[in-house]
Amino acid sequence: MNRPDKFKLDDSATNPADTDRAQVQKTQITFDAPAEREKQPDRISIREVAREAGVSVATVSMVMNNNPRISRATHLRVRKMIERLGYQPNRMAQSLSGRYTQSLAVMLPPLRHAFADAYFGEILSGIADRAGKLGHKLLLEQAKPQFIREGKHLELFERRFVDGVLCLGFNEKHHFLQDFCAKEFPAVIVDNRLSHTPCDFVVCDYRLGAQQAMNCLLQLGHRNIGLIYAAPESCTAREVADVYLTRLQEADSPTDATRRHDGCFTDEGGAAAAEQILAAHPDTTALFCGNDKMALGALRYLTSAGKRVPQDVSVIGCDDIQHLAYVSPSLTTIHLPLYELGVLACDKLIERIRGKSEHIAETLPTHLVLRESTGIVPTRSAESP
Amino acid sequence: MNRPDKFKLDDSATNPADTDRAQVQKTQITFDAPAEREKQPDRISIREVAREAGVSVATVSMVMNNNPRISRATHLRVRKMIERLGYQPNRMAQSLSGRYTQSLAVMLPPLRHAFADAYFGEILSGIADRAGKLGHKLLLEQAKPQFIREGKHLELFERRFVDGVLCLGFNEKHHFLQDFCAKEFPAVIVDNRLSHTPCDFVVCDYRLGAQQAMNCLLQLGHRNIGLIYAAPESCTAREVADVYLTRLQEADSPTDATRRHDGCFTDEGGAAAAEQILAAHPDTTALFCGNDKMALGALRYLTSAGKRVPQDVSVIGCDDIQHLAYVSPSLTTIHLPLYELGVLACDKLIERIRGKSEHIAETLPTHLVLRESTGIVPTRSAESP
DNA sequence: TTAACATAGTTAAACAGTTTAACAAATCGT
DNA sequence: ACGATTTGTTAAACTGTTTAACTATGTTAA
Numbered sequence: 001m002n003r004p005d006k007f008k009l010d011d012s013a014t015n016p017a018d019t020d021r022a023q024v025q026k027t028q029i030t031f032d033a034p035a036e037r038e039k040q041p042d043r044i045s046i047r048e049v050a051r052e053a054g055v056s057v058a059t060v061s062m063v064m065n066n067n068p069r070i071s072r073a074t075h076l077r078v079r080k081m082i083e084r085l086g087y088q089p090n091r092m093a094q095s096l097s098g099r100y101t102q103s104l105a106v107m108l109p110p111l112r113h114a115f116a117d118a119y120f121g122e123i124l125s126g127i128a129d130r131a132g133k134l135g136h137k138l139l140l141e142q143a144k145p146q147f148i149r150e151g152k153h154l155e156l157f158e159r160r161f162v163d164g165v166l167c168l169g170f171n172e173k174h175h176f177l178q179d180f181c182a183k184e185f186p187a188v189i190v191d192n193r194l195s196h197t198p199c200d201f202v203v204c205d206y207r208l209g210a211q212q213a214m215n216c217l218l219q220l221g222h223r224n225i226g227l228i229y230a231a232p233e234s235c236t237a238r239e240v241a242d243v244y245l246t247r248l249q250e251a252d253s254p255t256d257a258t259r260r261h262d263g264c265f266t267d268e269g270g271a272a273a274a275e276q277i278l279a280a281h282p283d284t285t286a287l288f289c290g291n292d293k294m295a296l297g298a299l300r301y302l303t304s305a306g307k308r309v310p311q312d313v314s315v316i317g318c319d320d321i322q323h324l325a326y327v328s329p330s331l332t333t334i335h336l337p338l339y340e341l342g343v344l345a346c347d348k349l350i351e352r353i354r355g356k357s358e359h360i361a362e363t364l365p366t367h368l369v370l371r372e373s374t375g376i377v378p379t380r381s382a383e384s385p
Numbered sequence: 386m387n388r389p390d391k392f393k394l395d396d397s398a399t400n401p402a403d404t405d406r407a408q409v410q411k412t413q414i415t416f417d418a419p420a421e422r423e424k425q426p427d428r429i430s431i432r433e434v435a436r437e438a439g440v441s442v443a444t445v446s447m448v449m450n451n452n453p454r455i456s457r458a459t460h461l462r463v464r465k466m467i468e469r470l471g472y473q474p475n476r477m478a479q480s481l482s483g484r485y486t487q488s489l490a491v492m493l494p495p496l497r498h499a500f501a502d503a504y505f506g507e508i509l510s511g512i513a514d515r516a517g518k519l520g521h522k523l524l525l526e527q528a529k530p531q532f533i534r535e536g537k538h539l540e541l542f543e544r545r546f547v548d549g550v551l552c553l554g555f556n557e558k559h560h561f562l563q564d565f566c567a568k569e570f571p572a573v574i575v576d577n578r579l580s581h582t583p584c585d586f587v588v589c590d591y592r593l594g595a596q597q598a599m600n601c602l603l604q605l606g607h608r609n610i611g612l613i614y615a616a617p618e619s620c621t622a623r624e625v626a627d628v629y630l631t632r633l634q635e636a637d638s639p640t641d642a643t644r645r646h647d648g649c650f651t652d653e654g655g656a657a658a659a660e661q662i663l664a665a666h667p668d669t670t671a672l673f674c675g676n677d678k679m680a681l682g683a684l685r686y687l688t689s690a691g692k693r694v695p696q697d698v699s700v701i702g703c704d705d706i707q708h709l710a711y712v713s714p715s716l717t718t719i720h721l722p723l724y725e726l727g728v729l730a731c732d733k734l735i736e737r738i739r740g741k742s743e744h745i746a747e748t749l750p751t752h753l754v755l756r757e758s759t760g761i762v763p764t765r766s767a768e769s770p
Numbered sequence: 771t772t773a774a775c776a777t778a779g780t781t782a783a784a785c786a787g788t789t790t791a792a793c794a795a796a797t798c799g800t
Numbered sequence: 801a802c803g804a805t806t807t808g809t810t811a812a813a814c815t816g817t818t819t820a821a822c823t824a825t826g827t828t829a830a
């Protein structure tokens with residue numbers, strides 16, 4: 001059948017006027033272009049194979065699935081025919097019949113450049129590799145406000161698009177995450193954790209990462225350390241801030257609130273935050289940044305403000321984005337195992353889908369990558385030019 | 386049914402030993418954990434709706450699809466029941482029964498950081514927005530060698546995973562593109578064109594872009610212009626090189642082969658290429674780079690080599706990657722309408738899927754974005770310090 | 771010898787929709 | 801008042817695969 005705008009109808013169905021117009025169109029088309037069902041003779045189904053091999057469709061199905069109920073002889077005979085006809089099972093039919101769709105959704109936040117982000121990209125690489133290896137397809141979704149408002153994130157399960165979803169770049173503020181939890185749909189939050197909901201998650205050890213960063217700076221003699229954070233509502237950001245404050249207190253160092261600033265995870269935000277912190281506290285000798293992009297921004301601001309890195313101010317980032325190893329000065333940073341996190345998230349999600357019921361809560365360790373943007377604290381004499 | 390490693394079997398079926406071991410496992414599991422089919426009472430189907438509304442399933446289906454054969458009264462009554470029961474059609478059943486899956490695949494090249502690339506990200510944004518609006522889901526695939534070797538790109542169609550595929554970042558060298566063409570599977574090559582195969586494509590007007598870049602440089606007085614290109618086998622790269630050479634010849638300017646160099650689309654490649662060109666031709670006053678990443682690399686090399694940009698050497702890029710507006714000096718570049726290209730590719734692909742048969746060959750115009758990395762050619766006196 | 775048991779395969783009923791031929795009822799023209 | 805047309809609805813036949821239940825055939829064990 002020729003039904004050219006059927007799915008368009010579905011989309012605009014909320015608007016009655018639209019619907020009516022479309023209905024008229026459809027009627028006309030039905031009259032103008034009479035049904036011309038083109039049989040695709042090339043697409044062969046399990047029935048063809050069964051007929052040609054002289055067995056029942058059930059037997060062919062069992063051969064496809066290596067069911068031991070089928071004798072070696074029959075198995076081979078049917079396999080040969082499958083080969084010859086080039087038969088490949090229709091995945092839609094398999095999914096309809098079976099319990100699983102063998103696909104997962106990846107949800108990204110509604111940022112303008114979510115698909116071009118090195119952080120997401122690295123996690124996604126891990127997910128894609130693993131999912132591919134385990135025979136799962138990947139659906140890409142962006143959690144735009146309208147998408148959530150219309151409940152499309154739940155539709156993903158309710159209409160059986162996917163078996164599970166991986167959520168990247170979300171935090172407590174994103175209430176839709178709880179919907180998955182409430183309906184017991186398999187979902188894993190990647191690189192964050194929700195404090196009041198028992199959602200499944202895999203996360204980098206941000207507490208450890210912050211310790212490593214602070215260790216590094218304190219050992220180099222820094223005491224006046226600024227913090228450029230982002231998404232303060234998220235658990236991981238709170239942990240970083242917590243470690244930052246604790247370590248400063250232990251070192252009898254200043255912890256004024258004006259020494260920390262939100263950098264919104266962006267380059268420009270990082271630059272602006274650095275400016276604010278340096279303006280309020282010219283004695284700052286080191287900046288600890290919540291991600292590499294903000295660190296890059298800070299670096300840019302410092303350079304443009306005539307401060308030398310690391311001679312005047314040290315900068316340490318977090319993420320270990322590939323190409324920041326090559327900027328000048330190259331960035332000291334906390335390496336997050338993002339690829340591995342993606343792999344792990346995928347593994348755990350699939351386990352959960354297959355029926356494992358334990359709560360997923362995995363943490364992966366970070367490590368320090370020492371490069372050029374950090375150095376020993378400037379001596380007091382050199383401090384006032 | 387509990388069939389935990391069924392799909393694992395599928396994967397490893399090529400290895401007989403593996404298969405045997407798995408068969409044993411499967412048998413054991415079947416015995417150990419007897420079938421425990423949990424009925425999901427919440428999931429309601431079209432049949433429930435029909436029963437509750439006192440009509441046939443056909444009527445409900447027709448209501449869902451706004452078929453005008455159904456009277457206003459029945460339509461409303463059934464809609465109400467659909468609403469009340471929260472019925473949502475199972476997409477797998479729809480796809481099996483209908484002609485379309487309402488999903489598209491996006492194929493990316495097998496680069497390590499394909500998912501984190503600003504160029505792909507921008508196109509992908511356009512695709513995702515458009516596909517979402519038209520009710521299509523997006524499958525993400527990476528064209529790894531093994532993937533192609535196993536024919537998984539054709540499986541995408543043959544097993545009815547998707548209705549069409551969008552190919553990003555490929556060129557003539559990627560022979561699998563022709564497979565789509567040969568089998569008449571709907572596929573659109575995005576931002577490139579194949580010279581000897583009538584594959585569908587949408588592309589930026591690289592010839593125009595190159596004209597704009599060369600105009601800019603020539604008007605600023607530059608005559609000794611280097612070219613950093615990439616993927617010389619691709620049509621678009623050849624067009625750029627062609628325009629570059631033609632314009633230089635018209636201006637009686639040097640066109641030595643050593644004034645152009647492959648930068649592999651990467652930051653580091655761009656830096657290395659710049660170094661090569663400057664070494665061979667210290668008189669070079671401008672570099673035209675095939676993309677922004679290579680331009681950034683060139684910028685970095687020039688700065689590190691003590692050349693000032695744009696006072697000593699001008700640099701012009703191509704792509705107009707967002708955050709390069711903020712580097713210092715900010716990058717003059719050719720803006721490619723990548724988002725719009727994604728939208729267009731999606732539109733055209735869906736038209737093709739719905740039966741339109743004209744060859745797809747669309748070109749979108751580019752424009753110059755003048756920023757700080759280009760300037761007037763240095764005077765001869767200043768040329769030799 | 772017969773009941774009990776594997777083995778290897780078949781049948782038919784799911785899965786959840788869409789499509790269409792057929793039919794009944796209402797409207798219309800003569 | 802009767803046949804023709806229009807309108808609304810339905811039953812049945814698809815889509816392609818899986819699987820529970822069943823059958824036929826040969827082996828053993830009592």
